[in-house]
Amino acid sequence: MSALDPAGPAADALAGVWWVMLGGSFLILGAVVALALYAIYGRGARRSGITPRLLIVGGGLVFTPAVLAALLIWGIGAGHALLPLPGEREVYRIEVRAHQWWWEVTYPDAEDGPLHAANEIHIPAGRPVDITVRAEDVIHSFWVPRLGGKIDALPGHTNVIRLEAPAAGVYRGQCAEFCGAQHSRMALLIEAHETEALEERLALLSPTRESDSAEAPGAAAFQEHCAVCHSLDPRTRGATPAPNLADLPHRATLGAGTLPNAEGALLRWLRDHQDLKPGNRMPRHDHLDPETLEAIANHLEGPR
Amino acid sequence: MSAAAFLRPRALLGLIAGYLIWASCFVSLYTLQSVGCALALDLPAGPFGLNATTLVLVIIWLLHLAGLALLIHRTHRSHPENEHASFMRRVSLILHFSALAATLWVGFPVLFLPPCA
Amino acid sequence: MSRSHISPIERHRRLDVDFRTPGGFGRLTSVNHSIVGLRFIYTGLFFFLVGGLLAMLIRAQLATAESAFLGHAAYNQIFTMHGTVMMFLFAIPVLEGLALYLLPKMLGGRDLAFPALSAFGYWCYFFGGMILLAALLLGLAPDSGWFMYTPLSGSTYTPGINSDVWLIGVTFVEVSALAAGVEITVTVLRIRTAGMSLDRMPLFAWYILVTAMMIVVGFPPLILGSILLELERAFDWPFFEVARGGDSLLWQHLFWLFGHPEVYIIFLPAAGIVSTLIPVFARHPMIGYGWIVASIVATGFISFGLWVHHMFTVGIPHLALVFFSAASMLVAIPTGIQFFAWIATLMAGRPYVRLPMLYLFGFLVVFVMGGLTGVMLALVPFNWQVHDTHFVVAHMHYVLVGGMVFPLLAGLTYWLPVASGRMPSERLGVVAFWLIFIGFNLTFFMMHLTGLKGMPRRVYTYDSGLGWETLNLLSSVGGFIMSIGVALVLLDLFLHFRIGQRAPRNPWGAGTLEWTLPKPPPSYNFGSLPRVESREPLHDTPDLPRALAAGEGLLAIPRPDGRETLAVEVVSGRPAHIVKLPAPNWMPFLGAVFTGVFFLSFLLKLYPLAAVGALLALGVFLRWAWSHGRRQDPEPLRAGEGIKLLPQAAVPAAPGWWGLLFTLVADGTVLAALLFGYLFLWTVAPNWPPPAFIELQPLIPLLGALALLVGLLAARGALAANRRAAAGMRGIWLLVLLLAGLLAAGALLAIPLGAPPPQTHAYFAVTAVLAGYGAFHCLLGVVMAGFVLLRCRAGFVSALRQLDLRVLQLWWDYTSGAGLLILAAIMLLPWVLAP
The missing domain is CATH 2.60.40.420 (Cupredoxins -  blue copper proteins)
Structure with a gap:
C-alpha cells in the first residue's frame, strides 16, 4: 500500500520527486537552523560579512523564488504528463x-x-x-x-x-x-x-454456475432474502445496487477488504457483518436461522 | 499621485492597489477559464491556432500586467513630503513590484497549457 | 473642569472609577479590553485542553491496528470535534484575545475602538462554544469531519441534529470573530496615541491589522456556506444536492475560500509575536521593518489565492490547478523574507536566550518543516499522491502547532509579567518545552511516513500487516509525551500566579508601550497618553512610566464620566479627536443571550421562538445605539500640550462610521460569495439548466430598481439637508427613504414569491436567497431610517453632530448598490447564459 514502493510510471514519477524534495528539504532546514544558531551563538556573527541585505535579498528574493520556480515548472510538466490525454497507446x-x-x-x-x-x-x-x-x-x-x-x-x-x-x-x-x-x-x-490470465479471470464473471440449479438448497433462500439488492448475474446492476456476487468465490476479500475470503469466512460475514463492519448498508440477518445462512453461503461459494 | 496622497486614509488603498490588481487578475483568470471550458470554447477558433479561451486568458493577463506597470510608474514618480509619506511610498513600491512578479508568476502557464484538460 | 495639576493618586482614583468593572453579577457587564481579552484567552485555553483530550483519544485508538477502544460513531465525532474545537474555539479566539488584550497597551490607548462590541463577541463565542461542548457531552456532536463536506453532512446521510450543531454553533462563534475583526481593524487604524504613525506602529499591530482584515473578508464565505447548508437541511432548499441542480463542490469552494485564509489568520498573529520578541531578545531594532510590512500585506492577499489546493483531486482542469499551485508556492516567498529578516536581526544584535526564545527556536524548526512540506503539497502531482493521507495530517500540524502553538507559548511566557507582574519560571518551562518539542516531532514526523505508506486520514481503524503499526504506535507515544509537556506548562502557569518572582517594570528590556504600565495594569492602562517619536518609545525615554503616571502626557486630566482616549489620523498618527468609551453595561451580555436564543431555537427547530430571539436582540442593539451621542453641540476639549480636540459625536468619520464601513466589507463578501455560488452552479453543476427560468413582468424589477435609487438619493438628501440645518427637509427625506425602502423590499421579495418554490431546483433556491439578502438589507435600512428619524426628533442630530445620518447614508449606499446588483443578476443572467 506504500507510495514509496511505486509500480508504474505515475507512481514512479511521484516517488522520484518525493526523494528529491526530501533531500532538498533537509538541506534547507539544516541551513536555516544552522544560520539561526550561528546568529544566536556565533561569536563572529557580527563580523562575518553576512549583512542583512545579503540575507533578505539573497535569501528572500533570490534563493526562495529560484527554488520555487524550478519546482513549479517541473511540477507543471509532471502533472501534464499524468493527464489522461489521448495518445498513441491503446487504453x-x-x-x-x-x-x-x-x-x-x-x-x-x-x-x-x-x-x-x-x-x-x-x-x-x-x-x-x-x-x-x-x-x-x-x-x-x-x-x-x-x-x-x-x-x-x-x-x-x-x-x-x-x-x-x-x-x-x-x-x-x-x-x-x-x-x-x-x-x-x-x-x-x-x-x-498478463493478457490471457485476464481473460480467464474475467471469464469467472459468468452468469451461470454449476450450483445455480433451482434444487440447490440456498438458491431459493438467496432469491427470497438477498436478490432484492444483490445480483448473481454480472450483466445486471440491480435496482438498488449492492455488490454483484457473480465471482464471489474468487474474490480475495469480503466486505471491501474487511476480512480475507478464506474457508468459512463467508458464513461468518453473513452472520456477523454488522459487528465486523458496523453500520454497513446490509441489514442484520438475525431473523435467519443458521441452516438458512449456511445454505446461502454454500450457494454463493459454489464448488471451490 | 500627489504628495499628500500618502497621508490620507486612502493611502491604505494605495498600499494594496497592486495586490488588488493581482487579485482581480487571479479571479478573472480562474473564472473565465471555468466559464470558457463550461461553454466549450476550447476549440481552436482564434488566430495562430489558439483556442478562444486561451486567447481571452492571455489578453486578461496582459491587461493586468499593464495596469500594474502603470501603477508602479505613478507611484515611482511621486514625491513624498515627510517621513511617514516616504515610508508609505517605499512599502507601496515593494508591494506593487511584488504584485507584478506575482501576476507574472501565476499567469504564465496560460501561454502553454491547454485550458480545459 | 480643572486645569490645575492633579496628583498621580488622584488621577488613578478618578480614572479607575470610570473604567473599573463592578463586582458580583456586574462582572457580566464588563467591557474592559483587559478583562475581555483575558476571558478570550482563558476560554480558548480551556478549549485547547478539550481539543487536546480529544486528540489523546484519537491517538489511543490509532495506537494499535484493529483497536477495539472506540467505535466508528464515537471516533467520527471525536476527530470532527478535535478539528472544530482547535480551529474555531481555540486558535482564533486565543489569538483574538491576545490582540484585544495587548493592542491598546501597545498602541497607547485606554481601550479598544468598540469595547462593548468585543464584549458582545466574547459572549457569542462563549455561548456558541457551549452549544458545541454540550453536543459533545450528549453524544450528538457533528461527525462529518470539521470540513463538513456535503452530501455526507446533508440531511440524507446525516439525518440527526449533529450537522446542525456544527453549522449553528460555529456560525455563532464566527459572529464573534467578525466582531473582533471589525474591532481590531478600526482600533489599529484609529485608536492610537499621539505621534504613532503607521511607520512607528509595533509590527505586532501590523500583523494583527492584516489578520483582522483577513477575518473580515475570509469568514463570510463560510458563514454563507453554513447558512445555505442549514437552509438545505432545515427547509430542503437544494444548494448542494445534485439531483435538484445543486453541487457538492460548491460547499468545498465556500469552505476552503474561508479555510485556507484561516491558516494564515492563525499564522500571522503568531508571526507577529515572533517579530515582537526577536528584536527584544536580539537587543537590536527589527531589521527590514518595511520589508516585513510588505510581506504581511502580500501574505494576506496571496493566501486568498490558495484555496483550491485543498481540491486538487476533485477533477478541476489542470490549468486551473496550476494557477493555485503557483500561488501556493508564491506564499512561501513573503514568509521566507520574514525568516531572513528575523535571522538578520539576530545577527546584528547581541542575542540572549530565555524561555521565550526557546519556544521561538521550536517555532523555527517546526514551522520551517511545515513550510517545506507545504511547498511539496503545492506541487500538483505530488498532492494527488498524498492528499487526504496522514502526510497532510503531519504537514498541517507542523504548520499550525509550529506556526501558532509554539509562538503562542513564547508570547504567553513573554507577556505573562504584564498581566501577572511575575516572571515565568525558567526551569520548569525548559523541561516543558523539550517535552512538547520532542513529543510533537515524534508524533507528527512519523505521520509523514505513515501517509506515504498509504494510510488515509480520518480512519478509525486499520488492518495490521500494511506496515503502519510501528509508526502509529510511535505517534501515539509521542502524543502522550507532548501532553505531559502541556500539563507541565499548566502546572507552571498555576505556580507562576502563586509563587512567581516579582517582575521588574521592563524585565526583557523591550521598547514598546505595554512595558510602561504598572503591573498588573490598571483598568484604564495609561494615566496619560504618551507622545511617540519612534518605534521604541521606551528606549527613547526610559523614564516614560513615571512621566505618564505623573500626567506628563495627553488627556492627563480626567473629565467627570470621561472615559476618554485619543483617535488619530490614520497614517500620520496626528491626534484627530477624542473618543468617549462606553461604561460597563448589559448590552453585550443581553445581546448575546438573545442572539443565542435565536440560534438555539433554530437548532431545535422552534422557528417562532427564533424570530422572537432575533427581534429581542435587535431591540437590545437599538437601545444601545440610542444611548450614544449628545443633545448639544460640543465644544473642542483640551487634550493637553495646548491641543484642543472635538469629541467623536461631532466628527464625521468617527470610529462608528469606520466600523460600519468594515462591517459592510464583510457583508459585501457574503454577497460576492453568493454571486459566485450562483455563477458556479450555473456553469458547473450537472443538472442545469433548471426546468424553467423566472419570467417576470419587467414592472416589478423596474419598480424595485427605482425604489433603490430613490433610497440612495433620499439618504444623501437627508444628510445634505442636515448640513444646511434644514430640519423639515431632513424629515421629509427620511420619510421618503422609509417608503422607498419598504417598496424596494417588497419588489425584491415578489420575485421568489412569484416563482416556483425554492425546493424544486437550486436555481429557484439561489434566486430566493439573493432576493432575500436584498430585501433583508432594505428592511434593516428602513428600521435604521425610522430610528434616525426618532433620533432627529429627540435632538441627537445637528449640522455638527451628523454621525447618525452618515451611518444611514453609508448603509443605503451599500444597500442600493447591492440591491441593483442582485436585480441585475436575477434578471440579466438568464438572458445572457440561458441557451
Missing part, C-alpha cells in the same frame, strides 16, 4: 462507482456488453488504464498508492484517472475521502494480469 477502460462503503466496478468494453463486479479490478499489465470514477451517494476518493495519485469520486461528476501497472500483481487501494461510518473499511484491490 483499457474501467468504470468505478463508489458507494458507502464499497466499489462497484464495470468493464464497459467486455464482449457482449458491460460486466459488473465489486471491490476488485482486473486490468492488463503493461497497458495504460483509464478509470472513470463517480459516486453514487457521498464523496469518496479512489486511490491505489503503488500505482499513482488519487481522484475524487463525486456525485454528479465523472473524473478520469490514468494508471498503469508494469507487471502482474495485486495492488491495494483504499477510499481516501472521509465518507462516513465505514470510511475505514472501504478497500479495493487492483490485480494486473
